Amino acid sequence: MTCQSPIVVALDYPTIDQATAMAKRLDPSLCRVKVGKELFTKAGPAVLDELHALGFDVFLDLKFHDIPNTVANAVSVAAKSGVWMVNVHASGGRRMMEASANALAQIQDHNTLLIAVTVLTSMDQTDLVEVGIDLSPQEHVMRLAKLAKSSGMDGVVCSAQESSMLSQNLGSDFVLVTPGIRPAGSAQGDQKRIMTPAQAMAAGSHYLVIGRPITQAEDPIQVLTSVNQDLGVSL
Numbered sequence: 706m707t708c709q710s711p712i713v714v715a716l717d718y719p720t721i722d723q724a725t726a727m728a729k730r731l732d733p734s735l736c737r738v739k740v741g742k743e744l745f746t747k748a749g750p751a752v753l754d755e756l757h758a759l760g761f762d763v764f765l766d767l768k769f770h771d772i773p774n775t776v777a778n779a780v781s782v783a784a785k786s787g788v789w790m791v792n793v794h795a796s797g798g799r800r801m802m803e804a805s806a807n808a809l810a811q812i813q814d815h816n817t818l819l820i821a822v823t824v825l826t827s828m829d830q831t832d833l834v835e836v837g838i839d840l841s842p843q844e845h846v847m848r849l850a851k852l853a854k855s856s857g858m859d860g861v862v863c864s865a866q867e868s869s870m871l872s873q874n875l876g877s878d879f880v881l882v883t884p885g886i887r888p889a890g891s892a893q894g895d896q897k898r899i900m901t902p903a904q905a906m907a908a909g910s911h912y913l914v915i916g917r918p919i920t921q922a923e924d925p926i927q928v929l930t931s932v933n934q935d936l937g938v939s940l
C-alpha cells in the first residue's frame with residue numbers, strides 16, 4: 706500500500722525497543738518513518754527490518770559525507786536493504802553525488818530515492834558565517850540544490866522556507882524533503898528555519914519530516930491524524 710501522507714515521523718530514540726514501540730502506535734497508512742544516526746548507531750540494520758515488517762516505508766537519514774567510493778558503497782548497501790529513501794551531504798561535492806547515483810543505477814529494480822542535504826534546518830546565517838560561508842541560507846541552499854540536481858540526485862533536504870524558490874527554479878518533480886516542521890504551538894527546540902505543515906505544503910514541499918512534535922506528544926497518533934486532516938490527506 707502506498708502511503709498518501711507526506712509526513713515522515715523521525716524516530717529519534719536510543720533503543721530499538723523504544724523506536725518500535727512508537728512505530729506500533731503509528732500507522733503506515735498515515736506516515737512514513739525516519740531512522741537517524743542515534744537509532745541506527747545503536748540498533749543497526751535490524752531496526753530497518755523491524756520497521757519494514759511493520760509495513761513502513763523507511764527513510765535512512767545517515768547523511769553520508771565522505772570520499773566518493775565510500776559514500777557510493779554505503780548508498781548501495783542502504784538501497785539493498787530496501788529503504789525508501791537515503792541521503793548524502795551535497796557539500797560532499799559533485800563526484801561524491803555522481804558516484805552515489807551511479808552505484809544506485811547499478812542495482813536492478815531498486816526504488817530507493819537518493820536525496821542530498823543542503824543546509825541543515827538548525828542553521829541560520831550566523832552559523833554559516835562561522836563555517837566560512839558568506840551567503841544567506843537561501844543562496845547556499847540554491848547553490849547546493851542546483852549542484853545536487855545536476856549530479857543526479859532525486860531531490861534535496863532543505864527547510865520549507867526554501868521550497869517555493871527550489872520548486873520554481875528546479876521544477877516541481879525535484880523532491881523536496883523538509884524537516885524543521887512545527888505545527889502551530891509546538892516548541893521550536895534547536896530548529897532555526899521552520900514552517901507549519903500547511904505552509905510547507907503550500908510552498909511546494911513533497912515530504913514533511915516531523916519528530917518531537919509527534920513523538921513527544923501525549924497522544925502521537927492524535928497529532929499525526931490532526932496534521933494529516935489539516936493537510937486534506939484522505940485517511
Ligand SMILES: O=c1ccn([C@@H]2O[C@H](COP(=O)(O)O)[C@@H](O)[C@H]2O)c(=O)[nH]1
Binds near residue numbers: 826
Ligand atoms: O536539515 C535537517 C536534516 C535532518 N533533520 C532531522 O529531522 C528530524 C527533525 O526532528 P524534530 O524533532 O522535528 O526537530 C531530526 O531527526 C533531524 O536529525 C533536521 O532536523 N534538519
